[in-house]
Amino acid sequence: MSDRAGGTGRTGGAGATAWAAAGWAAGVAALLVVLPLAASGRLPDRLATHWGSGSGAPDGSMPLWAAAFFPALIWAVLVLVVALARRWTGAGGWVAGTLVSGAVGLAGAQASIVRANLGHEDWRQADSVTVRVVVVIAAAALAGFAAALAGRRKAEGAGAPTGEGPRLEIPSGERFVWLSRASNAWLQLIATGTGLVAAAGALAGLGGLIGAEWALVAPFAAASLLTLVFSSVRARVTGQGLEVAFGPLGLPVRRWAAGEIESARVEHRTAAQVGGWGYRLSGLGTTVMLRGGECLVIRSKGKDFAVSVDDAERGAALLNSLGARRSG
Known part of the structure; x- marks a missing residue:
């Protein structure tokens, strides 16, 4: 028994993906910068950015401006490296996984840092982030796996059919x-925009800037997911x-x-x-x-x-x- 593949049509896939990815990358960078700056009035001049592995106490710090822009710089470098590697190798399955995992990891880390420093006058008084770090690592790994799976999905199959309409002769066996x-590029851009709004609300809540505003986050998250799916x-x-x-x-x-x-x-x-x-x-x-x-x-x-x-x-x-x- 032999196999034959029928035609494969694609509409707007490359352009839609490029626009949505660019908007998403810029939005993630903006969230990383804005989150600590928005809470600057409730943060010390220097933020605790590193904690000892044994004691769990803060042992390293950065000025507020550096803590705001350094993660965004890491994100920009990651996006650039992945884009160049994608262009040189042509492989695409790992791209989505790497970027999504990196975005979730950096955003979660930034929210954890802001939350730990919030309300303290000196960075040495910052709260422990051990539990948050574990949660962030797990969330980044899970999100990266799901995105990589989506990027690698390929089709295979076998086929042939009824009724009035065109027909093809299918040899026996x-x-x-x-x-x-x-x-649809526009729907993907809408999904990206509403998703960024939901992410901003969730990060602000995790960072302690606002309460658990699920009434804001949930509708935008649901709209983003449904729009992306369809x-x-x-x-x-x-x-x-x-x-x-x-x-x-x-x-x-x-x-x-x-x-x-x-x-x-x-x-x-x-x-x-x-x-x-x-x-x-x-x-x-x-x-x-x-x-x-x-x-x-x-x-x-x-x-x-x-x-x-x-x-x-x-x-x-x-x-x-x-x-x-x-x-x-």
Whole structure:
């Protein structure tokens, strides 16, 4: 039995990722600088920035301005090194993991330093940060792993389909895979912006600048997560049917078995027709609208589901051919 891969379409992935990454990197740098400066009135002139491993007591300090800008400098160097390494090696799976882990680690460390020094007149009186350091390291490792997993996700599969619409001849004994991705730069930028607002609120709370303002953090965090999830999509046709996965981690996933798909076709749809961008419900059924133009549309259980991806005609043809094979 042999395998054949169908076409793969991508829409706006590189540009969207570049803009979102640039905005996110700048936002992280700003948060690192602003956090201690915003609390300057409640901090000593020098901040404790190092604690003894044995005693847990502060044994090193920096002026306030240095404590504000030094982590941002480390972040800028990290971003530059990763960007150059990415350009030279072409490898991408580790980039997201490194940057996300670094951002969480630096931001958590900065918040811990501010919180430990807050309300003290001398840096030697700063509180211990041992517990916070452990939590920050764990959070950075977990975030880095999740981001690396998202960056390394690749598709594989096998496929073919039913109904009126285009068809492809699938030789007996061969397996086919069709894969197409799409993303929306504006939705990714919105997710980045709302995520930075949530991060700023969380860091301010952890740093002791404000109370636990979850009423502020939670809505922005939820908006960022939902927008990010529905800002990119991957559609895959295999011998088992259709799979549509959302977001950088490919979760959540919607699946239709080949026998459940009554027909597949291609339609031209716009955001105005379906009521906006993202995951939309309208008189046309359910549409994952990331860019106007051709959409892969399937009909299952009397309802339509559409996803705006490139090379939709090939995907529809494979689904229809698979359906014809099964019914035959």
